[in-house]
Amino acid sequence: MRFAVLRFPGSNCDQDCLRTLRDNFGAHAEPVWHKETSVAGFDAIIAPGGFSYGDYLRCGAIARYSPVMRAVREEAERGTPVLGICNGFQILCEAGLLPGALVRNRGLHFICRQIHLRLENNSSPFTRAGLIGQVLRVPVAHGEGCYYADNDTLQRLEDKDRIAFRYCDADGNVSPESNPNGSLHNIAGILNEKGNVLGMMPHPERACEERLGSTDGRLVFESLINSAMAAIQ
Amino acid sequence: MKEPAITPEVISKHGITPEEYERIRGILGRDPNFTELGIFSVMWSEHCSYKNSRPELKKFPVTGDRILVKAGEENAGVLDVGHGWAVAFKIESHNHPSAVEPFQGAATGVGGIIRDIFTMGARPVFLMDSLRFGPVEKDAPGAAGNRRLLSGVVSGIAHYGNCIGLPTIGGETWFDETYAGNPLVNVFCLGVLRHDQIARGAAKGIGNPVFYVGAETGRDGLAGAAFASRELTEESKEDRPAVQVGDPFREKLLLEACLELLASGAVAGIQDMGAAGLTCSTCETASRGGSGIDVDLDLVPKRENGMTPYEILLSESQERMLVIVKKGQEDCVRQSFEKWDLPCAEIGKVTGDGIMRIRAGSEVVAEIPASSLTDEAPVYHREAADWTPPEVLDIASVPETDVQAALPLLLAHPTLARKRWIWEQYDHMVRNGSVVGPGSDAAVFLARECGKFLAASVDGNGLVTRLDPREGGRRCVAEAARNLACSGAVPLGATDNLNFGNPHKPEIFRQLRDAVEGMAEACRAFGTPVTGGNVSLYNENPSGPIDPTPVVAMVGLIEDEAHITRQSFREAGDDVWLLGERSAGLDGSQLLLIAHRRKEGRPPQTDLAAEVALQNTLRQAIRAGLIRSAHDCAEGGIAAALAECCLSGDQPVGAEVNLPDDGLRYDESLFHEAPGRIIISSGPENRKKLERHFADNGIPVRFLGATCGKDLSIGLRGKTHRWELDGLFRAWDGALQDLMDTVAEPLAAH
Amino acid sequence: MKIRVTVLPKPSVLDPQGVAVAGAMKHLGWENPGRVRVGKVIEIDSPGACPDEAKLHAICRDLLSNPVIEDYSVEFLEP
Amino acid sequence: MKIRVTVLPKPSVLDPQGVAVAGAMKHLGWENPGRVRVGKVIEIDSPGACPDEAKLHAICRDLLSNPVIEDYSVEFLEP
Ligand SMILES: Nc1ncnc2c1ncn2[C@@H]1O[C@H](COP(=O)(O)OP(=O)(O)O)[C@@H](O)[C@H]1O
Numbered sequence A: 001m002r003f004a005v006l007r008f009p010g011s012n013c014d015q016d017c018l019r020t021l022r023d024n025f026g027a028h029a030e031p032v033w034h035k036e037t038s039v040a041g042f043d044a045i046i047a048p049g050g051f052s053y054g055d056y057l058r059c060g061a062i063a064r065y066s067p068v069m070r071a072v073r074e075e076a077e078r079g080t081p082v083l084g085i086c087n088g089f090q091i092l093c094e095a096g097l098l099p100g101a102l103v104r105n106r107g108l109h110f111i112c113r114q115i116h117l118r119l120e121n122n123s124s125p126f127t128r129a130g131l132i133g134q135v136l137r138v139p140v141a142h143g144e145g146c147y148y149a150d151n152d153t154l155q156r157l158e159d160k161d162r163i164a165f166r167y168c169d170a171d172g173n174v175s176p177e178s179n180p181n182g183s184l185h186n187i188a189g190i191l192n193e194k195g196n197v198l199g200m201m202p203h204p205e206r207a208c209e210e211r212l213g214s215t216d217g218r219l220v221f222e223s224l225i226n227s228a229m230a231a232i233q
Numbered sequence B: 001m002k003e004p005a006i007t008p009e010v011i012s013k014h015g016i017t018p019e020e021y022e023r024i025r026g027i028l029g030r031d032p033n034f035t036e037l038g039i040f041s042v043m044w045s046e047h048c049s050y051k052n053s054r055p056e057l058k059k060f061p062v063t064g065d066r067i068l069v070k071a072g073e074e075n076a077g078v079l080d081v082g083h084g085w086a087v088a089f090k091i092e093s094h095n096h097p098s099a100v101e102p103f104q105g106a107a108t109g110v111g112g113i114i115r116d117i118f119t120m121g122a123r124p125v126f127l128m129d130s131l132r133f134g135p136v137e138k139d140a141p142g143a144a145g146n147r148r149l150l151s152g153v154v155s156g157i158a159h160y161g162n163c164i165g166l167p168t169i170g171g172e173t174w175f176d177e178t179y180a181g182n183p184l185v186n187v188f189c190l191g192v193l194r195h196d197q198i199a200r201g202a203a204k205g206i207g208n209p210v211f212y213v214g215a216e217t218g219r220d221g222l223a224g225a226a227f228a229s230r231e232l233t234e235e236s237k238e239d240r241p242a243v244q245v246g247d248p249f250r251e252k253l254l255l256e257a258c259l260e261l262l263a264s265g266a267v268a269g270i271q272d273m274g275a276a277g278l279t280c281s282t283c284e285t286a287s288r289g290g291s292g293i294d295v296d297l298d299l300v301p302k303r304e305n306g307m308t309p310y311e312i313l314l315s316e317s318q319e320r321m322l323v324i325v326k327k328g329q330e331d332c333v334r335q336s337f338e339k340w341d342l343p344c345a346e347i348g349k350v351t352g353d354g355i356m357r358i359r360a361g362s363e364v365v366a367e368i369p370a371s372s373l374t375d376e377a378p379v380y381h382r383e384a385a386d387w388t389p390p391e392v393l394d395i396a397s398v399p400e401t402d403v404q405a406a407l408p409l410l411l412a413h414p415t416l417a418r419k420r421w422i423w424e425q426y427d428h429m430v431r432n433g434s435v436v437g438p439g440s441d442a443a444v445f446l447a448r449e450c451g452k453f454l455a456a457s458v459d460g461n462g463l464v465t466r467l468d469p470r471e472g473g474r475r476c477v478a479e480a481a482r483n484l485a486c487s488g489a490v491p492l493g494a495t496d497n498l499n500f501g502n503p504h505k506p507e508i509f510r511q512l513r514d515a516v517e518g519m520a521e522a523c524r525a526f527g528t529p530v531t532g533g534n535v536s537l538y539n540e541n542p543s544g545p546i547d548p549t550p551v552v553a554m555v556g557l558i559e560d561e562a563h564i565t566r567q568s569f570r571e572a573g574d575d576v577w578l579l580g581e582r583s584a585g586l587d588g589s590q591l592l593l594i595a596h597r598r599k600e601g602r603p604p605q606t607d608l609a610a611e612v613a614l615q616n617t618l619r620q621a622i623r624a625g626l627i628r629s630a631h632d633c634a635e636g637g638i639a640a641a642l643a644e645c646c647l648s649g650d651q652p653v654g655a656e657v658n659l660p661d662d663g664l665r666y667d668e669s670l671f672h673e674a675p676g677r678i679i680i681s682s683g684p685e686n687r688k689k690l691e692r693h694f695a696d697n698g699i700p701v702r703f704l705g706a707t708c709g710k711d712l713s714i715g716l717r718g719k720t721h722r723w724e725l726d727g728l729f730r731a732w733d734g735a736l737q738d739l740m741d742t743v744a745e746p747l748a749a750h
Numbered sequence C, D: 001m002k003i004r005v006t007v008l009p010k011p012s013v014l015d016p017q018g019v020a021v022a023g024a025m026k027h028l029g030w031e032n033p034g035r036v037r038v039g040k041v042i043e044i045d046s047p048g049a050c051p052d053e054a055k056l057h058a059i060c061r062d063l064l065s066n067p068v069i070e071d072y073s074v075e076f077l078e079p
């Protein structure tokens, strides 16, 4: 199983992703510098969290023009799973690989805390190992994580079952109180039309060890690894 | 270009005394020119030379068998943590910039301390912050302004630390009139490195090229000197900023590029450009290397046109480094910085004549013996007023406080309230090492680079130091060590930040001297050398100097993950115990301050020998697996500590305890702040063992009761006070949030 | 040549910063500031000539603003 | 009544955003955008009248900008 972890100037969760994939899943994971023009030959591509280009202007607005993003688009079209986490999600939206945008948190401040997610789709390569309605405890850490899209887009996401995760409380209730940033429809993660691109604000790579408070994030990486295995057979 | 003449005004405006000026003439054998005067003024300022505090700092213990780089030797001290690994850490203040522009002031403070750490060749892994502000409660005088400062400082720290990807895993935050208009913003950074990775800030190797790397130089931070250089640039005076603007993105690139470069072996010496940027870095590297240095300002990357040598040399632009490169390796350096899209220029050479020679093209604009600016800077032994210990508080003069009402009141006071509103704005989880994040006595961090569990705590108590400076010094060290002990860690070393008023006032200097002696005494007792620190003087506001506020950050090690201990009760059915001596009095307590608005009394004295025994014995008990939780009693006394034990876990856990009758008043028993007391919980199966363990080691241990239910109830002399945890939690957890939600926040300047 | 590009959140997008600023203005004694929106301004002071309309608008649309959430307008301040 | 307040970093203050944006513009084919500065714009669309000069400027100075590092300018768009 070969993971590519993109590295933009200002990425800061790239090392966490690489280490988690290697140490907790024995996967092969390589950093890929933003100036590379190819990401061929990987089973999955991860756009990690951080502050690419300082998040100046808008989160992900400048990173989307990195040479590597053209290659990522090609791979995505070829069906390779692409996972955008936090800043990675923002970049994928700016790059048009996912619809909508992530704007300033409703509360204006950066928030770092454990939150709960309800799994809404278990047919994607990122969520296969889970059950619909399953509640995951995973941290968020962002200042611009409020998902916005126009009504038609939201309708399409709902109808086509493209919402992967929603913010909820510990019992799985999706409510305004359990929405940390004001995201429309409590959206925490969405899929592209083909289902091989996932963007999510929460950090699954921070929830893969008991000692860090939760192992619920493993589900995303285990799903990816299973799907890759399946693909090989 | 025409430089202004050196007049007595110009000299005094540079903060240089007539005696110092004579000394300068002696060193140069002539009058300095304007640029040289500027150089001396910054290098001989308190900030760079510690001329008023150096004799005091010599009192700190600085040696120990773990010390790899001693205090003062380099930008930060380095301590061995075993298996060929080491840690570099330091705390630094940015009080005055934060008062002017809280967001950028605090942000650039973070940037500066991070550079100090990676300059040592270490990979920075976490931050802590120690903050103090004026009152922020609803109708407190100046509350609105203080809230803005708090909100600006916190978002500034968040902005810089989060962007670089460093978790802020702990800190402390106090609120008191004394800090109104003069907030304290001290930031700590720790990095890890292998012994063989330690980098030096020395200009070694005659003929080695000197490189300038990082952000271009602009007229940042010149306001301090602006008055003097007015003649130079009348037009630009208006928009010359006192506060530098930080660029965490650039710093992140600089950090990665420098660590990459250091690994390549091409570097002979490296030094960050902090205060007095180019000036300080050139003469310090030269004097450390016992060499000279020769640079051409025309080659320095600049952000603005028409900058004078004076401006270039004194600019405090951020995110810049000076790198001494091994001859022949220049291309290696250029390539690294190209890869990271960072400016980089060869600006000069290391020489053998011990002179700092600054050129602007063909013209020599400054020529000064490097060591005269650093080692030979003036040192002053200030006069200290003598001190009469304060009266012990006459408890009868304090109307007895209603204990039932006092606990929620104290817990809702910003100083004691939960700091979640602050730490949730910090990414305290990035780097996947925050095993115990903010919210327990000490933070515990797994440094993945070396697989070590590091514990850290930062503590200070301005109120106690005001009443009794020596005790204040002892106490902050003892508390930091106690916080580490509670988390299961062995303290290794400390770094200190001395926040005081104007040292020319004898009573202020006396506070400084006594506090330092108290800290030094305590550091010796705990065997924790001071690896470095920072001095911030002249912290005054219109109503006078701040309460003297020494702050210490201590770092410890936990060898076995199983020994990591938290402050929160784990579950119902555990025994609850109190460790430590009984004591009395409300002297210097938060109850006396908050409920009675009195800063009075003789704070109970820290018994260092007892404290050391207590902490060692607790660690043994933790290693023996006898302890389920441990929390020290600090602000708010035993009652606040018990509440924190109940409330600070993932789930609240109630407790029913009875306090031993020490013949004290109820409010005294519950809220007095005698140091050296710890609340622990343990499994009932270990009751006998645990009692024997502490008794055998001569540690007072008293059974208080058990964890249970959804209330906290405290009995004393047959009378029981009971609080619902829900209510206490709302008071404690919500207080800061509720206050800050009402802030009219200025738009962040970024 | 001097250009100013102003970028404001679309009316349909909620603008918490604008709401906060309006609240703060009331605090400072402006009883009813009405609707406040906070956006970005990008001031370009270029020695050379400005690129052709098409390219300029491409830059405004794709880089300086995000059409999903923002509208932009261009002012030519100096030739 | 419609007012627009524009807040820009002082000319001599470092503007990291401006630098980053200029870089990106080059990338998009504007060879030499020259000096780019990024600031804030606050658009106020108020039903009532505008507060007196003094109060308005106090708001701009204390709330909308920080005089230490920023300059602001006020435009009256509609009466
Ligand atoms: N400014 C801050 N940033 C991060 N954490 C903080 C801050 N202020 C307080 N904390 C955290 O809140 C908890 C309680 O702080 P404090 O009362 O100072 O602890 P103690 O009294 O045990 O030293 C600690 O875990 C501390 O790290």
Ligand SMILES: [Mg+2]
Binding pocket: B441, B483, B631, B632, B633, B634
């Ligand atoms: Mg403590």
